Amino acid sequence: MKKKSISECERDQFNKLIKLRLPNAFKTVGLIIAVLAFLSMFGRKLLIEGDAELYKSISRQALLIGLLLMSISKDKIEDEMTYSLRMQSYGFAFILGVLYAMMMPYVDYGVSNALKPEGETLKNLGDFQILIFMLMIQLMFYHTSKRIG
Amino acid sequence: MQNKIKIERAILDLTQDDLAKKIGVSRQTINSIEANRYVPSTVLALKLSEVFNKSVNEFFSLSEED
Numbered sequence: 001m002k003k004k005s006i007s008e009c010e011r012d013q014f015n016k017l018i019k020l021r022l023p024n025a026f027k028t029v030g031l032i033i034a035v036l037a038f039l040s041m042f043g044r045k046l047l048i049e050g051d052a053e054l055y056k057s058i059s060r061q062a063l064l065i066g067l068l069l070m071s072i073s074k075d076k077i078e079d080e081m082t083y084s085l086r087m088q089s090y091g092f093a094f095i096l097g098v099l100y101a102m103m104m105p106y107v108d109y110g111v112s113n114a115l116k117p118e119g120e121t122l123k124n125l126g127d128f129q130i131l132i133f134m135l136m137i138q139l140m141f142y143h144t145s146k147r148i149g
Numbered sequence: 150m151q152n153k154i155k156i157e158r159a160i161l162d163l164t165q166d167d168l169a170k171k172i173g174v175s176r177q178t179i180n181s182i183e184a185n186r187y188v189p190s191t192v193l194a195l196k197l198s199e200v201f202n203k204s205v206n207e208f209f210s211l212s213e214e215d
Contacts, residue, residue: 079174081187149181 019083021074030069037062060128067135085145093138101130150215153208155183157201172196 004012040059044052075082104125113119158168165179172193181187189197194205201208 075175077169077175079178080190080193081178081181082175084187146177149177149184149186 020072021078022069022072024074024076026069027073027075030066030071030073032066033069034063034066037066064128064131064135067132067139071135071138082146086142089138089142089145092141093134096137097130097134100133101125104129150185150188151210151212152182152185154179154197157197157203157208158183161201163200168197168200171200 037059041056041063044055044059101124105122109120109122111119154168158165163171165183166176169176169179173196174193178187178189182189182193194209197208198205
């Protein structure tokens with residue numbers, strides 16, 4: 001029997017990791033989690049009195065988990081084109097995410113200072129804002145490119 | 150890259166869905182290949198070759214842009 005070299009094993013493991021996808025059912029699970037988390041963000045002000053930071057944090061994490069599950073779940077029919085489109089969408093989302101993280105603080109600063117003289121100070125975006133932006137761009141780009149072929 | 154998949158499919162009287170099922174891809178993938186929006190891998194080209202019973206060169210050809 002032919003033995004695999006260490007580099008071949010490493011390559012196989014690496015390829016498995018890159019191609020790791022959850023079953024299609026997780027797409028629905030992710031959608032349900034994301035919708036519930038999104039709705040809970042609106043309901044927070046009505047339902048929770050006093051300190052709602054923990055509730056807000058859980059809602060945000062749930063929304064990220066929901067979108068991530070949708071992002072890494074397989075389609076009903078997974079083939080080489082869907083794989084290629086998915087990889088393109090991750091690349092596109094990454095580039096836009098970096099640009100967004102670099103530019104948005106200045107946009108926020110400029111707008112807030114243009115509207116009122118004592119506007120906000122320059123501050124970086126939070127991790128939630130960047131991650132949600134990247135996940136949404138990835139999902140939109142992927143589904144749009146799949147629809148238009 | 151140009152292709153004659155639509156013609157080959159018509160010869161065998163196959164719909165896009167039929168062909169997609171035969172080679173294990175989605176109907177959108179066949180549609181994109183036929184419209185030259187997606188260039189398939191060698192593996193997929195060889196699967197098409199098996200279905201059409203023709204060599205890959207007979208239904209895929211390079212265009213001037215390639």
